[in-house]
Amino acid sequence: MKIGIIGTRGIPNYYGGFEECAQQLAVRWVKKGHEVLVYNSHRHPYQQKEFEGVELIHKYDAEHRIGTAGQFIYDFNTIYDTRWRNFDIILQMGYTSSSVWSWLLPKGPAIITNMDGLEWKRSKYSREVQSFLKKAEKWAVDASNLLIADAEAMKDYLNEKYKAQIIYIPYGADVFKEADESVLENYNVSQGNYNLIVARLEPENNIETILKGVQKSQSERVTLVVGNHETRYGEYLKSTFRDSRIRFVKGTYKKNKILSLRYYAHLYFHGHSVGGTNPSLLEAMGCKCMICAHDNVFNREVLGDDGNYFLDENDVVNALELLEKNEIQEEKIRNNLEKLLNKYNWDSVADQYELTFEQALVLRK
Numbered sequence: 528m529k530i531g532i533i534g535t536r537g538i539p540n541y542y543g544g545f546e547e548c549a550q551q552l553a554v555r556w557v558k559k560g561h562e563v564l565v566y567n568s569h570r571h572p573y574q575q576k577e578f579e580g581v582e583l584i585h586k587y588d589a590e591h592r593i594g595t596a597g598q599f600i601y602d603f604n605t606i607y608d609t610r611w612r613n614f615d616i617i618l619q620m621g622y623t624s625s626s627v628w629s630w631l632l633p634k635g636p637a638i639i640t641n642m643d644g645l646e647w648k649r650s651k652y653s654r655e656v657q658s659f660l661k662k663a664e665k666w667a668v669d670a671s672n673l674l675i676a677d678a679e680a681m682k683d684y685l686n687e688k689y690k691a692q693i694i695y696i697p698y699g700a701d702v703f704k705e706a707d708e709s710v711l712e713n714y715n716v717s718q719g720n721y722n723l724i725v726a727r728l729e730p731e732n733n734i735e736t737i738l739k740g741v742q743k744s745q746s747e748r749v750t751l752v753v754g755n756h757e758t759r760y761g762e763y764l765k766s767t768f769r770d771s772r773i774r775f776v777k778g779t780y781k782k783n784k785i786l787s788l789r790y791y792a793h794l795y796f797h798g799h800s801v802g803g804t805n806p807s808l809l810e811a812m813g814c815k816c817m818i819c820a821h822d823n824v825f826n827r828e829v830l831g832d833d834g835n836y837f838l839d840e841n842d843v844v845n846a847l848e849l850l851e852k853n854e855i856q857e858e859k860i861r862n863n864l865e866k867l868l869n870k871y872n873w874d875s876v877a878d879q880y881e882l883t884f885e886q887a888l889v890l891r892k
Contacts, residue, residue: 537567629670733798740843
């Protein structure tokens with residue numbers, strides 16, 4: 528098969544979940560004999576035309592000049608280019624800015640879209656943007672031959688709303704085995720003596736709730752908040768939570784650094800509430816974290832009984848003051864590792880996508 532992947536900033540991954548997914552899948556498919564092309568932003572740090580056998584196509588991305596609107600230009604450039612590539616499959620990762628150009632997608636290949644999470648529910652967006660994203664979601668559904676949901680809850684939502692062809696395929700993650708304790712020196716913390724949040728600083732990630740709990744608690748452990756805090760909401764959080772136990776730390780795309788921070792943390796807070804299966808949650812499981820997650824259907828689906836949960840600041844206080852790595856918590860950690868090996872496994876995920884592609888091509892004949 529000739530497979531094109533659009534909708535990411537490109538590989539190798541320097542950015543986030545969809546980029547990691549594209550990298551993990553594309554490399555595996557090439558090894559199985561498929562021809563795979565991934566579209567990259569022209570500003571991607573990796574400027575080569577090939578990565579581990581995957582062909583890279585760099586297209587102009589105006590985001591650095593005009594902000595978020597530049598994503599629409601980048602998506603136009605990538606989608607227009609797909610018309611001349613004679614793909615069998617186009618895998619579209621997300622839809623927020625690409626669906627406006629869906630009428631330009633070529634008619635020959637099977638269009639398969641990973642629908643991500645409930646983008647229109649993100650509270651960072653204005654009502655006008657939320658309304659647009661609801662329309663964009665429908666445009667993506669209408670333009671796709673098949674939809675991928677990486678959470679069962681997301682599949683149920685799409686099935687109920689659109690009655691479309693939807694396949695559940697989970698996201699993947701690896702068990703982390705190369706922790707570097709020297710990383711902690713840069714943050715002036717030591718193993719087991721700090722708590723951790725790694726997230727985009729946005730309201731729907733419940734960071735404010737977590738930090739209110741930190742302020743109310745009697746715990747003396749430091750809580751590191753890792754993410755881009757040089758935003759309006761980040762500045763609000765910094766000005767609101769002036770507590771010596773709360774430290775805002777700029778995010779890093781050095782994966783071993785972030786994973787080591789997770790690995791040595793006492794308690795890992797996962798506040799995401801509107802996505803599907805969140806990559807950072809799976810990575811925390813792979814780092815043997817004791818996890819306290821926001822109590823919602825997406826996080827429950829992944830963690831089940833092997834997580835600790837919060838809904839309000841008082842739940843956070845209880846987690847900070849009472850949770851210790853005892854036998855019960857260690858069993859939860861072991862169970863989460865088993866989930867990565869048996870379900871959220873990149874080899875298995877790649878195989879499931881490949882089988883889905885083959886079925887989609889048969890249905891188009």
